[in-house]
Amino acid sequence: xxxxxxxxxxDQAAGAGGLxxxxxxxxxxxxTLRIDRADGHRHRIAAxxxxxxxxxxxxxxxxxxxxxxxxxxxxxxxxxxxxxxxxISYSGVAGSVSVQSSADYLRSKGGLVVVAAxxxxxxxxxxxxxxxxxxxxxxxxxxRTSWSSYGNFVALAAPGQNIWTTQRGGxxxxxxxxxxxxxxxxxxxxxxxxxxxxxxxxxxxNALFTTAVDLGTAGRDPYFGWGRxxxxxxxxxxxxxxxxxxxxxxxxxxxxxxxxxVNGLVAVDVGASDNQGIARVDxxxxxxxxxxxxxxxxxxxxxxTRVANGAVTLTATAVDAAGN
Numbered sequence: 001x002x003x004x005x006x007x008x009x010x011d012q013a014a015g016a017g018g019l020x021x022x023x024x025x026x027x028x029x030x031x032t033l034r035i036d037r038a039d040g041h042r043h044r045i046a047a048x049x050x051x052x053x054x055x056x057x058x059x060x061x062x063x064x065x066x067x068x069x070x071x072x073x074x075x076x077x078x079x080x081x082x083x084x085x086x087x088i089s090y091s092g093v094a095g096s097v098s099v100q101s102s103a104d105y106l107r108s109k110g111g112l113v114v115v116a117a118x119x120x121x122x123x124x125x126x127x128x129x130x131x132x133x134x135x136x137x138x139x140x141x142x143x144r145t146s147w148s149s150y151g152n153f154v155a156l157a158a159p160g161q162n163i164w165t166t167q168r169g170g171x172x173x174x175x176x177x178x179x180x181x182x183x184x185x186x187x188x189x190x191x192x193x194x195x196x197x198x199x200x201x202x203x204x205x206n207a208l209f210t211t212a213v214d215l216g217t218a219g220r221d222p223y224f225g226w227g228r229x230x231x232x233x234x235x236x237x238x239x240x241x242x243x244x245x246x247x248x249x250x251x252x253x254x255x256x257x258x259x260x261x262v263n264g265l266v267a268v269d270v271g272a273s274d275n276q277g278i279a280r281v282d283x284x285x286x287x288x289x290x291x292x293x294x295x296x297x298x299x300x301x302x303x304x305t306r307v308a309n310g311a312v313t314l315t316a317t318a319v320d321a322a323g324n
Contacts, residue, residue, distance in 0.1 A: 005049070005085045005190050007183075008057045008074045048187030048231070051194065055083050068096040075102035075113065084111040084193055084201075087186035089179035091118035094134040094153050095126040103131040112201045114186040116178035118149030123222065126153040133205065136224060137161060137181040142215055144223045148178055156212060157224040158184040188231045192238045199244060207237040249274035249318035251281065256314070262304050270298040272318040284315040 059074040060066035071088060078086055079102070086106060093099055093115045103113040117136040118124055126134075137148040137160025144150065145161050160181030162174045185208070192204050211234045212227030220226050255269040256262055270293075272278050281298040283291045285307065291300045302314070 005052050005054055005083065005087065005186055007054060008059045008071060008078070008086060008088045048184055049190040049194070052085075052187065052190040055081065057086075066090065068093070068098050071096070072098040072102040075099065076105055079106040079109050079111060084109075085186050085189045086111065086113045087115070087183050088113065088132075089116040089177075089182055091116065091120065091149065091178075092124065092126070094129055094132055095124070100129055100131040107131065107201050110201050112189050112205055114182050114189065116182040117151075117154050119147050119177050119179075120149045121147045122149060123151045124149045124153065126151055128153045133185060133208070134225070135178060135182040135185050137176070137178045138215070138224070138228050142213070142228055144215075145176070147176075148181075150223045152222050154222060155220075155225040156185055156208060157215065157228045158182070159228075160184075185229055188229055188234060191231065192234055195235060196238050196241065198246075199238065199241060203241060203244070204238065207234045207241070211237050245276045245320065245322040246324065247275055247320075248324040249278055249320050251316050251318035253314060253316050264304060266302045266304050268300040268302050268314060268316075270300070270316040270318075272296070272298055272316070274318065274320040274324075276320050276322060279319050279321050282317045282319070284313075284317065286313050287315070 055078055057074040057078050059071045071090065071093060075086055075088070083106070086103075088099070094117070106113055113132045115132045115134050117134045119137075133155045134153050136150055136154045136157045137145045138157050139145050139159075139161040144157065148160065158181040160178050161176045163176065163180040164172060164174050165180070167173045188208070189204060192207060193199070196204075208229060209226040211230050212225070213230050214227040215224045216222075216227075249272055251270060251272040253268065253270055256266060268283060270281050270283070272281050278296070278298075280292050280294045282289045283293075283300045283302065285302065290302065293300065298316075304312070
C-alpha cells in the first residue's frame, strides 16, 4: 500500500531524481525521504520509502516565513486529504499549541506527525508533547551533532549530517540539519505503514520507540529521545505485531424481557463477551446513557419512575479495550 506523506514547507520543486524542498529557516531538502531514481551511474541514493506518495503543502511565504496558524491549517488540510504521515522542518514547531492540535487531528485519523528539533545547538526548553515526534540529528559515528537542538521534548534521533541529497538544478550535494533527520523518521513511518496499513499510528510509533538504538542515558534522554531510529528493527516489530482488534463485542439484555411491564426500580441484567475482553457496558434509556458498569456480571438498577408511562427502549452497549 502506498502511504501519503505530507511535506509542510515553502516551495518544493522537482530535483535530480525526486522532489526537493527549500526554505531559509531550519534546513533544506526535506523531500529526499522519497527518491525514485538515480542520476545515471554517478549517484545512487537509497530511499527510505521509495514508493510513498508525496503531498507538498505550502505553509510559508516566498521567503520561507510561516505563522504557526498557517502551519496548523496546512496540517489539518493534509489530514483531510488522506495523508498518514506529515513532516514539518521548522524550528520550534513542537512547542506550538495550534500545531499540536492539528497534529492530534491527524493522529485521530491514524497518522503521525514528525518534526525537526532545530539547529540551534541548545536546549530549546520545549515542553514534551505526545502530539508529534520531534527528531534530533546524529552524525556518522552515532553522536549528537554539535548544532542539533535538544531537550526533553526530543523523541527520536536520526542521521542528519552529510546527507547526500538532491539540489536545485538537477544536481546532488551533501547537506546537514535536523531538517534532514526528521524526514528519515517520516519516511520510515510511511514504510512501516505500507507494510501493515491496518496498524494504528500509536502502534507504529511504539515500534519506533521500542526498537530505537539507545545512545544516551538508558531510556529516554534529552539528546536522543528514545534513541537513534532503527528502521530494520522497527519493521521486524511491525511485521510481528498482532493484527488490530476490529471485532465488536456481543451484548444482550436478558432482563427485563422484551415487552415486559415494569414499575419502580427495575433490575436490568446484561450479558457481554468479547475476544479481547470487555472494557465497559453502558445502559441507555431511549438513547441516553443512564449508567455504566465495568465489571462482570453486568447489572443495573434502573429507576423507571424517571420516565413517563408508556413504551420505553432499553439498550445495552458494550465497548472492548480497542474501542470497538
